[in-house]
Amino acid sequence: MTVHGITSPVLDALQSIVGKDGVLTDAAGMAGYLGDWSGDYRGAALAVLRPGSVAEVQALVRGCGSLGLGIIPQGGNTGLVAGAIDSNGSGTVIVSLERLNAIRLVDADNFILQADAGCVLQAIKDTAEEKDCLFPLALGAQGSCRIGGNAATNAGGVNVLRYGMARDLILGLEVVLADGELWNGFCGLRKNNSGYDLKQLFIGAEGTLGIITGVEVKLFPKPARVETAYIGVASFEAAIALFRQARRDCSDLVSAFEIIGAECIELARLVNSEMIAPVAAPVQVLIELSSSALVDLNAVLVGFLAGAMEKGLVGEAVLAASGAQAKSFWSIREGLVEGQAKRGYHVRTDLSVRISDIPALIERARRFVKAEHPGWTPLAYGHAGDGNIHFNVLPPLGLPDAEARARGSGITEGLYDITTCLGGSISAEHGIGRSRSREFWSGLSPVHRRLVSALKNALDPKGLMNPGCLLPSTETTP
Numbered sequence: 018m019t020v021h022g023i024t025s026p027v028l029d030a031l032q033s034i035v036g037k038d039g040v041l042t043d044a045a046g047m048a049g050y051l052g053d054w055s056g057d058y059r060g061a062a063l064a065v066l067r068p069g070s071v072a073e074v075q076a077l078v079r080g081c082g083s084l085g086l087g088i089i090p091q092g093g094n095t096g097l098v099a100g101a102i103d104s105n106g107s108g109t110v111i112v113s114l115e116r117l118n119a120i121r122l123v124d125a126d127n128f129i130l131q132a133d134a135g136c137v138l139q140a141i142k143d144t145a146e147e148k149d150c151l152f153p154l155a156l157g158a159q160g161s162c163r164i165g166g167n168a169a170t171n172a173g174g175v176n177v178l179r180y181g182m183a184r185d186l187i188l189g190l191e192v193v194l195a196d197g198e199l200w201n202g203f204c205g206l207r208k209n210n211s212g213y214d215l216k217q218l219f220i221g222a223e224g225t226l227g228i229i230t231g232v233e234v235k236l237f238p239k240p241a242r243v244e245t246a247y248i249g250v251a252s253f254e255a256a257i258a259l260f261r262q263a264r265r266d267c268s269d270l271v272s273a274f275e276i277i278g279a280e281c282i283e284l285a286r287l288v289n290s291e292m293i294a295p296v297a298a299p300v301q302v303l304i305e306l307s308s309s310a311l312v313d314l315n316a317v318l319v320g321f322l323a324g325a326m327e328k329g330l331v332g333e334a335v336l337a338a339s340g341a342q343a344k345s346f347w348s349i350r351e352g353l354v355e356g357q358a359k360r361g362y363h364v365r366t367d368l369s370v371r372i373s374d375i376p377a378l379i380e381r382a383r384r385f386v387k388a389e390h391p392g393w394t395p396l397a398y399g400h401a402g403d404g405n406i407h408f409n410v411l412p413p414l415g416l417p418d419a420e421a422r423a424r425g426s427g428i429t430e431g432l433y434d435i436t437t438c439l440g441g442s443i444s445a446e447h448g449i450g451r452s453r454s455r456e457f458w459s460g461l462s463p464v465h466r467r468l469v470s471a472l473k474n475a476l477d478p479k480g481l482m483n484p485g486c487l488l489p490s491t492e493t494t495p
């Protein structure tokens with residue numbers, strides 16, 4: 018007998034591990050796990066499994082291994098590249114980490130926090146703050162994404178410039194391997210130069226090598242002062258010149274440097290129709306300085322801006338007079354992503370180039386869209402301090418969805434070509450998932466492919482961990 022595509026013996030086996038409530042097979046129960054945040058991807062699965070302990074994750078992995086079921090680990094399902102869902106899920110189950118959501122330890126003296134992989138990022142940030150500490154990973158999805166997902170995608174966000182990506186913030190991982198064994202790599206050490214750094218294998222592996230069940234992260238002193246300014250400049254060249262100047266004048270006090278093409282502002286208004294950008298320049302810059310020491314940040318920021326104005330780099334600038342005003346500046350930047358999702362299907366990229374190549378990337382990409390896809394609207398914004406640009410393109414209003422998607426994949430390819438010609442990456446921080454696996458794989462050298470396949474085969478010889486994500490599944494066999 019089959020229940021919703023899953024046979025009774027398989028269902029019985031899974032229920033014997035996580036109980037009846039831990040296995041969802043009905044369409045209504047599974048719906049929330051099978052649609053991604055953007056609405057761009059829809060998945061399928063035989064079942065959604067919700068283990069409540071690390072031991073249950075181990076037993077599930079063993080059980081799925083003997084039943085020959087592929088396993089897709091899932092955190093908050095906010096990834097934008099179809100890593101945690103598979104439209105061809107006929108032989109796979111989703112393992113949601115959401116019930117593993119305890120903070121295990123906060124050690125403010127050693128600036129360490131340990132948490133279950135299913136902890137929501139915001140909860141970790143709040144817990145750190147209660148101890149007068151900062152966990153600096155910061156992204157628009159922080160109220161929904163989970164720390165295991167952040168580790169698995171090597172998440173970035175707005176503070177990478179100062180604190181690095183997830184890879185730089187993780188001290189240790191606990192991972193259930195593809196054979197069900199548990200590797201505990203928590204160590205609490207800042208320095209541990211003894212052999213291979215195994216945690217780095219699982220960070221950014223997007224669930225293809227094992228299921229992360231626990232994460233040990235670095236904390237930092239909570240900034241005592243934060244200064245924010247919203248600045249108008251004439252061009253992307255001027256924005257990058259301003260960034261260079263900021264690094265010189267403000268040194269490592271710069272914690273964020275975001276750029277926004279003025280054409281994006283309309284999108285933020287879809288989220289808040291009353292929003293008015295503080296400046297009206299063609300390119301807008303959001304800069305944040307922060308410090309936990311008693312530095313007069315306001316004087317540093319004012320001095321930097323005065324110098325930049327004298328050099329003609331800055332037209333107008335507004336300094337946030339309060340925390341609430343700083344928040345309103347950030348809501349413009351954060352509203353862009355949500356505004357685009359409201360607009361419906363669009364070409365979404367996450368490109369990185371050398372910082373000095375940002376103006377060339379945007380200029381070439383705009384020229385390409387204008388020449389070959391008239392009527393489509395290009396948008397450029399991103400974490401300029403990391404060379405990371407989201408160059409997105411909106412279809413003309415009213416274009417039927419199927420046609421927009423077909424044209425959109427050609428536009429994406431064109432944008433990837435431009436990025437590759439500049440020596441850049443097609444995935445700065447979102448990962449590869451299923452949506453970019455073909456381009457990722459075809460862009461690798463033979464040696465690189467051999468190394469990736471060797472790792473995959475060594476750690477997941479049956480190819481059960483997140484099949485089809487990152488690597489095309491046929492490449493996982495020797």
Ligand SMILES: Cc1cc2nc3c(=O)[nH]c(=O)nc-3n(C[C@H](O)[C@H](O)[C@H](O)COP(=O)(O)OP(=O)(O)OC[C@H]3O[C@@H](n4cnc5c(N)ncnc54)[C@H](O)[C@@H]3O)c2cc1C
Nearest residue numbers: 092093094095096100157163165166167169173174224229
């Ligand atoms: C509004 C918005 C803004 C965003 N901004 C940013 C940004 O600034 N920077 C950035 O980097 N990303 C950003 N993202 C993308 C996304 O939030 C990140 O990739 C995030 O790290 C994904 O976490 P998640 O828990 O939602 O993972 P999921 O989407 O559930 O999964 C992502 C991948 O990780 C794997 N995975 C999840 N949990 C585990 C686990 N425990 N063990 C092993 N594998 C696992 C999944 O199989 C999948 O391959 C944004 C997304 C949205 C919606």
